[in-house]
Amino acid sequence: MRMPAIGITCYPDQGGSGVVATELGLNLARHGCEVHFITSSLPFRLRAYGENIFFHKVEMPEYPVFRNSPYTLSLATAMHDVALHHKLDILHVHYAIPHAAAAFLAREMMKPTTLKVITTLHGTDITLVGQEPSFFPITRFLIEQSDAVTTVSGFLKKETQKVFGVGDDIEVIPNFVDSRVFRPRQDDEFRNRLAPQGEKLILHASNFRKVKNVSAVVEVFELLRQDHQVRLLMVGDGPEMSEVKALVERYDLEKEVIFLGQADHLEDILPVADILLLPSLHESFGLVALEAMACAVVPVMTSVGGAGEFIIDGHNGFLRDPDDISGMAEAIGNLLNHDNQHQNMAEEARRDATMDFGASCIMRQYLDLYENLI
Secondary structure: OOOOEEEEEOOOOOOHHHHHHHHHHHHHHHOOOEEEEEEOOOOOOOOOOOOOEEEEEOOOOOOOOOOOOOHHHHHHHHHHHHHHHOOOOEEEEEOOOOHHHHHHHHHHHHOOOOOEEEEEEOOHHHHOHHHOOOOHHHHHHHHHHOOEEEEOOHHHHHHHHHHHOOOOOOEEOOOOEOOOOOOOOOOHHHHHHHOOOOOEEEEEEEOOOHHHOHHHHHHHHHHHOOOOOEEEEEEEOOOOHHHHHHHHHHOOOOOOEEEEEOOOOHHHHHHHOOEEEEOOOOEOOOHHHHHHHHOOOEEEEEOOEOHHHOOOEOOOEEEEOOOOHHHHHHHHHHHHHOHHHHHHHHHHHHHHHHHHOEHHHHHHHHHHHHHHHO
């Protein structure tokens, strides 16, 4: 069987759904698939064009009668054109709204057609956006109209079934990590710049939305620094940034907290950290934790959501309630006090991430799904 031609649409920024979609496309291309990214801008992890990789920018014309550019319609047109001219077999969209809507329209425009639509649900498209009254009916409709639906965790599949009453045939294909990219590495010069006095490094990386509970990161760090030499690395940006910086100032932490901003090469930053702290209100999966584990960085993460599907509490990381500030600080503090335990847990984290969630293993699941559809 020839390898399929696949159109991938995602949000091109640093959110987890865009990261997964881009990494999926890159790995599919290495397997011989022809991959066409159809997005509003170049996905940030699509750093260089490679063999079998193509990028199609969605044009959004302005017209005085439109208060806002009708992006969904422009995207549907772009999907239709790319699918027609490049003979795509599959449109694989990541995040239901509006990408699944655009794919549905593109497929309808091409009828009769063998073009298949796969929708991958990532989390907030179901737990937040999809439950908005104005989006609920169309989200359920688009799930039903997709030729296949996948979720990144068993938790999210159950949540989809519970909320929308559909999705018995949803396939769980978890997030994955490329262990060739995310791996332990020594960078003494970089680490010494961040921790000139040999401090331990706690890292948080997110899009700084309310669901990421970033204020809790600062609260945990405030407890830790009372008994430990530590510094906090904050990677990313988003709507909660001003509130977080205000909290840092209130605790007089400006010298201990380093804001690194948006980072295109997280694989260069993660390995210098000792602990990843991700106390989200909920996480359907938590890709950055898996990437940290592959770099032998121990995650301390929310217990709400799907993280328990790859983190075993006390074995390769810690799971705590997002409101349990003292519990998170205690777990981290114990690791900082016991180097052998920390090292053992870091090795387990690396082993579990790369063996169970390595890219080649998860790619096989996607390729099987494509083959079954076409």
